[in-house]
Amino acid sequence: MALVLRRIERSVRAQPPGVGKKKQSTKLPQYNTKTPPCTDACPSAEDIRGYLTLIAQADEYGRSPEMAIKMAFEALTDKNPLPATMGRICPHPCESACNRSQKDKAVSINKVEMAIGDFAIEQKLSLVKLAQAPTGKKVVVVGAGPAGLSAAYQMARRGHEVTLLDERAEPGGMLRWGIPAYRLPREVLAAEIQRIFALGVKFSPNTKVGRDVSLKDLKAKYDAVYLAIGAQTGRKLPLPGMDGSNVMTGVDFLLAQNLGQQPAMPAQVLVIGGGDVAYDVARTAVRLGAKKVVMVCRETRETMPATEEEIHEGTEEGIELHPGFTPKKVTAAGGKVSAVEFLKVELGEKDENGWPKVSEVPGTEFEVKAELVITAISQAPDYSGLEELKQDNGWTTNRGPAGRLNPEDKLWVGGDIVRRLGLVTQAFGDGRIAAEEMDAVLAGKAYKPAPKANVVSYKTMKLGFYKEAPRNEVTVLKPEERTKNFNGYVLGFDKNALLFEASRCMSCGSCFDCDTCWSYCGDGAVKKMPKGQHYNFILDKCIGCSKCADECPCSMIDMV
Template sequence: MSGGGGGGTTSNLRPKFVPKTPPCMNTCPNHVDIRGFITSISLAEKKGKSYDEAYTEAFYRIAETNVIPATIGRVCPHPCETACNRINVDESVSINKLERTVGDFAIEKGLPLKKLTDEKRQEKIAIIGAGPAGLTCAYHLARRGYNVTIFEAFPKAGGMLRYGIPAYRLPRNILDAEIKRIQDLGVEIRCNTAIGREISYDDLKNEYNAVFVGIGAHKGLNLNVSGEEAPNVYTGAEFLHKINSGESIDLGNKVIVIGGGDTAIDAARVAKRLGADTTILYRRTIKEMPAIDEEIEEAQKEGITMEFLAAPIEVLKNGNMAKAIKCIRMELKEADGSGRPRPVPIEGSEFITDATTIISAISQEPDFSGLEQFKHGRDWTKIDFKGETEFAGTYAGGDVIELSTVTVANSHGRKAADAVDHHFRSQTFEPEEKRFPPIISHEKMRLDFYEKLPRIPIKSLPVDERFGDLEKEVNSTYSHEEALAESKRCMSCGMCFNCEKCWMYCQVNAVVKTADLDHPFAFKLELCDGCKKCAEECPCGYIEMY
């Protein structure tokens, strides 16, 4: 079939389909095929696919990189959305919530993970830590045929996903289902086995052909102020670990949380659910808080007080118990090494706030007990571009490298698995970023083609129903109808989505329809007169003239 219309000046240039990398995928630390999985849903009807077929295809596209989409879809700060080209039309696509929807579908339908090969490799790989980095590394090695064993120090797998994130954000049945799927691929997980204590690193290295270190950052940092040794003063990591392990803590009626990151917000929201009047103290302003914006907003909705431009200087005690915290007001000066304004104490501005429990959620670090050789001062573990440490055959990733997001941890685990596989196959390892096509910016697209469509909001639990239960999930998953509507907001940047513009505007019948639903158009270059109209009218920037 061919179409007509349009027109334009002729030239010696000829059109070519040139795939681009969408900025969402480029910005995602794990480089998930975001455009691919979303258009699996949005284009399903055009391709004659059912709801189940579309979501199944979307899941396996995601699983090429991210093995825990239902988890990531709940806890990732979604930097991909800040890079979404649709921001220049209205609002970014709700990528994170769509990923969660696909992940939940896969759990509901019991979709198994797929191996890349039936080959069974002889090499044995040991992974230290069953957090997101370790689980991801294990998955990508197991699907390549390797024999993988994860050694986990805690009673259950999940790392910070289980022990650092509250169940109201990440239900444990969701996490358990995604971990079991990895185990079903043949990965063995040995819990209550701390490498460096029960088994030495040297013994592990002697028994296994390669090792991946992903121990996470479970050790909270202290405030370094007098009085914080009181038993009712906790670090954020310690407090959340206890709660997430099922321990009961008598918080009293007045909790003060110090910090502005996700751990501080999580600790404050947990304390509020346990019945305490809760206040967050932060030395900068809300604008500089590193926590996820949505989590900050939800904390405010739940009635958590936020005291900005204040920092602790002493814990006041009654006997051996903390009874109050002495603070000082701060003012912001020029930016520090983090790029944020530097907080400076204001002389004579001290004040005292009563507290029955104090939680220091200022930061955390890995516990290197028994693995001290991997600690390099404040910089922790060092790796090269392959993810390999200074110890040949030992790789590392996740918070043991740097405090960051779960998606960054996933990317470390996947890269290390790729490097390990290349090593054992005697292949040259090259970072995948070097293989990506060029990034498509909104300036190279026809934004006027795209209709303004409101972002589909996520339904959340009414505030008064959230308290007294740590496991009531606050946010819901999209319905099929909501997910379909949201998926249609994706502009398919840099890839054909069958809008037919090129076909409609070609006057000389050089653009023809094909029977290939994934590549619905082709060029008959012998008919092309180089008018450029197909490239000029292509909304997504897929066509270029050469």
């Protein structure tokens, strides 16, 4: 928010007698709140700075820690209704963008989010509705995964009647059926989803569009339809012999485990793939009793899509990793694969489908023996009953910026089917943005996305103003303890660690009442305002020396 009310066009003002020579200009200072890079990098567009500073500045505003965390929860869940969930599984691109990393280490945003979410579950906090009166409009959401849950939440809190359909018995999509419980405890996910249902969302389980109800019927019954069917079909490896009875896709393996129907675990397991799903498979196999788990992927160690945490913790748990190899030959007998031969490859530019060109390196063959082979190389949507959505590229990528398929239709799409696979946080963003447009259309208004302020860079900040503060690292159980079962192994922050980690936020691009501009101005052009209103410029007194802008730690002041 700009705090300047007017601009005075005038020549450089003469300096009073006895004042030393100072830099002057016709430009005037202006307070402009900017977008922090953490929020810019967050696909869910969470107000990360907002909820961190609500906690960090609690004492200054006379808030108890508990009150501050509750306010932070409400700010956080404006965009993401599942903070305890996302604090456990999100690869946190926000932290890679954090300006604090140029000072010491990035703020542990992800685990602050987890701590806020866990606090909210413990305290039984509720989500905030934006409209108390019902709109009379009916919305159906197909798919109870991240994008569907997000859309249902955002529409329900805006007063619409929402029905959520899913083909499985419980909501959650891949959060429930694809992610192992040691990463995302079931009670955490269930508690956060229940808060969404408490807003009035009606859940209809075991309901598949195309089998139990048609898309045509949904469009006739509801004022808006949001489709977020995900990509829950594992892709098989197109290699001769890779159709043995002991070969599974990663999606099928994880689904079976989450249903309690996993196969008997042999001693030697081979996992092909290098992403987070491959690690979920490999680490699940370890917990199910496999003696040796080998992972092989085409990507190099540096380009593997799995997070560093997954790779590090997987190595701790004894998983043997061979990056940079592709499967070439299968040895099978009696309808079962017994070994797979791999060859080293070099990856080139990606083609139009996102697959890199592969150059093989002769003479680098090696063989991996296995009693169970699990391929976790990619996933695809199941369009049965929704064939009209499937476009030429096998996905549903041709849509409007908020997910609307046709300006004249009442159908929106989001999540993996539009992104050709993506992050959970991207799916949450898709659901929210689609809900904002659906809400506008149902109200007979044009949808206008909120404008984004300029992103503030550490290069324009005064990093020397901030004290060094060591990052709180999250505690996890030792490998020999955590591999015994599927219990959650990330211990997270206690209240003191949460408060300290939030205090490490530098409030990039937003005033935090440091008094720097006020103390540096020798002309009385900066006025202190009541707490919460920060400062104001008295432009008649300003000579345009730009000292306030030069010294502002968070780079909120511009000379214009």
